[in-house]
Amino acid sequence: MRIDVVSIFPAYLDALQLSLAGKAQSSGLLTIRTHDLRDFTRDKHRSVDDTPYGGGAGMVMKAEPWGEALDSLASEQAVIVVPTPSGAPFTQRTAERLSAESHLVFACGRYEGIDQRVIDEASDRWRVEEISLGDFVLNGGEVAALAMIEAIVRLVPGFMGNPASLVEESHGEDGLLEYPVYTKPASWRGRDVPEVLLSGNHAAIAAWRREQAVERTRRRRPDLLS
């Protein structure tokens, strides 16, 4: 999989070179490249924003640099992912679907957003997905792109050292939240690991974990049970 990320703050995405993403890149599973939108400007001030038509507060990202950037970076089979507060919710299903793609181009906006004509023109040439990380307001798309990319690349076959760790996950196939987890020591500050987890009785452990997952989901995310 190839991922290109375009931003006026490309250094925001440096974290992707760490941890698993960095390892996957060295193994050839994944190529992640970040790009500065200003490198696609043609004026001496390297302008990327201007005042909004129709008035209103803030600035809007100019169409020209984005057009040049997508022309240069997006392959025919690319999916253009546009993080935006007005997008469709990003879910585990979204991550699963995008993890099957060969090329993703993340367009990270700032200010009040990107000139709509960029999205409209791109939609005539590529698959475009406007996606929101959640119902809260960020100052730009970079943090959302980081989260989405991490959720996506960990599902790429061969990426996670132990694929089994992908099986029992919160928001996984059964739609429940994850059960509580414990490790050594068996007793810590007077708090003991639940006996069943030390029993070696795998059926009882599985039943306890399911019960915990259902109870946790009922308390924290009743919407997942409806």
Ligand SMILES: N#Cc1c(-c2ccc3ccn(Cc4cccnc4)c3c2)n[nH]c1N
């Ligand atoms: N995904 C996602 C997001 C964003 C987000 C993503 C991209 C941009 C580009 C600019 N802003 C600021 C801005 C703020 C308010 C209105 N319009 C724009 C962005 C916010 N905010 N919250 C999310 N879940």
